[in-house]
Each structure stands twice: as structure tokens, then as C-alpha cells.
Amino acid sequence: MIYLLLFIQQLIASSTHLVADDITEKLHPIHVVLVRGIFTCAAFGLWFIIRRGTWKPVQRADLSLIMMLGLLNISINQIFFIWGVKYTTAPNASLAYALTPVFVVFLARLVYRQPVSMRKWIGVVTAITGAVIVLNERGLSVQADQTLGNIMVLCASMSWAAYTFYSSRLIERYGAIQAITLTFFSGLLLYIPMWLLMPVDASMDALAGAQASSTWFQLFYLGVVTSGVGYGLWYVALSKLPSSNVAVFNNLQPVLTSILALALFGLEPSSGYVVGGVIALIGVVITQRS
16 A cells, blocks of 8 residues: 555656746746745645644654754755756756665665665666666756756755655654644745845746736645645655655656656657666665565
8 A cells, every 4th residue: 555655656746847847937946935835834734723633742852853854845855956947857857856765775874874785775776777768768968058957956856865864753753744744834934034035036927927827726736736745645655664665766756757748748658768667667676675
């Protein structure tokens, strides 16, 4: 059951690349992150009202961890990802996130001195290899004018790895949904002053113009579906599996993003795409069995 939930989560996450790439053409990334965060907090706030009787009191000792995870989530991960996609391609962003399990494994090794089996390394490398093959078929690029965007999405991937790795303690104490709600509210609280102080002259006309309805729908989708439902499923998975085993599922994103592009735009999969997808899936399976 947990693997089905992770597959659904990755399907949702894969759609984020397509939606983010489109919406940043109409609205500046700093505004996208703000409104997305408001939608997410509204969704989790409603959940809190409905289930408030099951929530545990927050311990003062956990406040610094909650604030740190909030900072990693919105102010670092989301701003680097949304802004980075504006200056690079969706395949490049997918590749950056395919590296997430490597960062998680390194964190586990450095922080907790956890031994990493050769089988797990083989699984991670295999999954990344499959992702690279798929992304090469979809237009992976290292052009000079995309360097800034590539660096930003790589920073987003590293911050997501840290967010995934350090969330485990919070999930153990409060459960998946309460933990993620705490990180989103703290993250939005920290991001609003940054949003006010950012020296960016960016219009918000897209929220009131002729195309406002589609823009609001995309923001709702990013906030409630990809952040609310997607992050919630990710946290549920982290409550059941080691962070490195969960993170390796990110290597399915290039495959699933291509499937979505196929469904939405009628793009036919090449033989390289099929081979890469199978290799990525084999890598995920090896990691889960290690």
C-alpha cells in the first residue's frame, strides 16, 4: 500500500514541473511561492480544524527544528525550484531532483554515520542512470544560458533532501500530517518578510487579468494538490520507510513527467525513453530490497 501511495505522490510531483514551467511565464516566482504557500496552509488549516482533537501539543524543544524545516521547505526549496524552472528546462529540473537520494544517503552517512550497503548504492546509481537516459530523450541541456537555473534547481534538490532527512524526528513525535502542517505554517511565516523585502519589481497583474482564472487554478493546484496532497503522502511514506528508500522514488519523476507529456501533448515515447524508464524502475526496486 505504501508503494502505491508513493507512486501517486510521484505522479503528482511530476506534474509540478509542467505547471511551474507554465505559470512562471505569467507570474513572478516570488508571488507564485507566496500564493502557493497560502493555499497550502489554508488546506492544512482546514484539516487542523476538523481533526484538532487528535493533535498533540508542540514541545518547546522542537520549535527550532520546526522553524528550520519551514525555512528549508518554502524559503529555500520552493523559491529555488520555482525560480530556477524559469531559467532552465523541465528535464534539467527533473535531473536535479533525481539526485535527491544521493544527497539523502550522504546526509545519513555524515550525520548518523549510517553504513550504506553496496546494494543500496547500486540501486541509487541504477535509478539515476535510468533517469538520465529518459531526460536525454526529453531534451536535457547544459547550455550556458541555463547555468543559473540549473544551479538553482540543484540547490532546490539539496534542500529537499535535507528537508526529507531531518523530518523523520518530527514525524515520529507528531505524525505525518501534523508535522507537515507545522513546517508549512512556520515556512510561510518566515517567507512573508522575505517576500516583502525582496528587491524585485514584479507585477501581479496576472492575478486580475484576462487569464486570471487559469492562473488561480494553477496556483490552487500547486498549493493544494502538489504541496498539500503530495507533501502529505511524502510524509506518510517517511513514517513507514527510511528516508533514503523514499527519496529514490524521485527517479521516477522524469519517467512520469514524460508520461504526462505524452497524455497531454500527444508526444510519442522513444525506445530510449522506454529503456531508461525500465532501468530507473529496476534501480528503485533494488534500493527498496537493500
